[in-house]
Amino acid sequence: MVDVKICGLSTLESVDAAIDAGADLVGFVFYPRSPRHVSFPQAKKLAAHARGRAKIVALVVDADDAALQEIDNIVAPDLYQAHGAETPQRVQEMAALTGKPVVKAIKVGVIADIARAADYAGKASLILYDAKAPETLVNALPGGNGIAFDWNLLGSARQSEGFILSGGLNPDNVAKAIRVTGAPIVDVSSGVESAPGVKDLSLIRKFIEAAKAAR
Secondary structure, three states, rough: EEEEEEEEEEEEOHHHHHHOOOOEEEEEEEEEOOOOEEEEHHHHHHHHHHHOEEEEEHHHHHHHOHHEEEEHOOOOOEEEOOOOOOOOOHHHHHHHHOOEEEEEEEEEEHHHHHHHHHHHHHOEEEEEEEEEEOOOOOOOOOOOOOOOOOHHHHHHHHOOOEEEEOOOOOOHHHHHHHHOOOOOEEOOHHEEEEEEOOHHHHHOOOOOHHHHHHO
């Protein structure tokens, strides 16, 4: 069965909705430009509510050592998601500093982008494939733009190891995405929202149901 990550959670209600519906991972965003950004006190409360019920993921964008240590001390996530321009060396440093696995996001527009994942072998614990935002997209974020890439690219260059599929997923297309890519883990944020940063509890449940029933 496919594992599901619901990212960008910011309320206790949305955390409960995700976990009660069967989410395996819950993600909290530490990036002030994002409408899903959470403060440290807020994240501490959310993480405490989720701990032991699902794995806690801290999404960061080119975070420095001080920020990582603060997140680790206050939130104590199970793993980190590096969603910026982190190099393989930086991902390795993040893992060493925090003692936690690091997921590296790779932005995909063309098949050559997928090959970049090989640079992180032995450094990132897992690769997350997300859609590369087009240059014409105004105020594009590092992730959570609600854009999908051509899943056939990933299907034709499928990795033997595990990976996470993200980018433009929603309750209506996640089953097809899983069939095309063989993704063992799927990740959604904007696809289960009624407005940027506002999670729709019904869409969360529908997404998880669709993903768990896929194959």
